[in-house]
Amino acid sequence: xxxxxxxxxxxxxxxxxxxxxxxxxxxxxxxxxxxxxxxxxxxxxxxxxxxxxxxxxxxxxxxxxxxxxxxxxxxxxxxxxxxxxxxxxxxxxxxxxxxxxxxxxxxxxxxxx
Amino acid sequence: xxxxxxxxxxxxxxxxxxxxxxxxxxxxxxxxxxxxxxxxxxxxxxxxxxxxxxxxxxxxxxxxxxxxxxxxxxxxxxxxxxxxxxxxxxxxxxxxxxxxxxxxxxxxxxxxxx
Numbered sequence: 629x630x631x632x633x634x635x636x637x638x639x640x641x642x643x644x645x646x647x648x649x650x651x652x653x654x655x656x657x658x659x660x661x662x663x664x665x666x667x668x669x670x671x672x673x674x675x676x677x678x679x680x681x682x683x684x685x686x687x688x689x690x691x692x693x694x695x696x697x698x699x700x701x702x703x704x705x706x707x708x709x710x711x712x713x714x715x716x717x718x719x720x721x722x723x724x725x726x727x728x729x730x731x732x733x734x735x736x737x738x739x740x741x
Numbered sequence: 742x743x744x745x746x747x748x749x750x751x752x753x754x755x756x757x758x759x760x761x762x763x764x765x766x767x768x769x770x771x772x773x774x775x776x777x778x779x780x781x782x783x784x785x786x787x788x789x790x791x792x793x794x795x796x797x798x799x800x801x802x803x804x805x806x807x808x809x810x811x812x813x814x815x816x817x818x819x820x821x822x823x824x825x826x827x828x829x830x831x832x833x834x835x836x837x838x839x840x841x842x843x844x845x846x847x848x849x850x851x852x853x854x855x
Contacts, residue, residue: 632784661843670745670831670845671785684842719784729775730843732784 632733634720640739646708649736653722660697662705663719671719710740743768745834745846753852754822762817762849764832771837774815779829822853
């Protein structure tokens, strides 16, 4: 079974630029999560989708972050404009349903200079 | 609000000795509890979970965890540590009620010394 795919693996941008991350979950997984993991901290949930609907985006900085999951399969997370404090690893995860164990992708390491 | 504490930033243990990585939690309702492991430059991997039932949960790679409701704890254990167990371990919790999000602890770095 193929795992969760993410791209790119690394990205370096200047502040105020925009960036987009892509995630393809495990086939058949209805729930998709985006997390932000700052160095030395645990992952922080940004947004959770159930199929193509948003279940929770309470911690998503909506003035600069957006995410979509069209057709209920793959998803993109965008930051526009980026700030220095957005430097982190962005993790995508999927699970068969809510409340179940999550399967994580390798992450995208973002550096904002 | 949900929260997770991992009181130890670092745990060192000799190979072959038992290991314990501690986790305590706070939720309003009944908890779903999880342990994940993160190896360098890799994503998090699921180890085990507690949803309901037996308080002792067995998971991957010989790990187990004990749910203690009165102490609101979910400590990760292994009877005999391996050098390859050295990694970053995260405890996570979510309230069983639909729509509640997952909260991860800050992580504990486990070093198993040969």
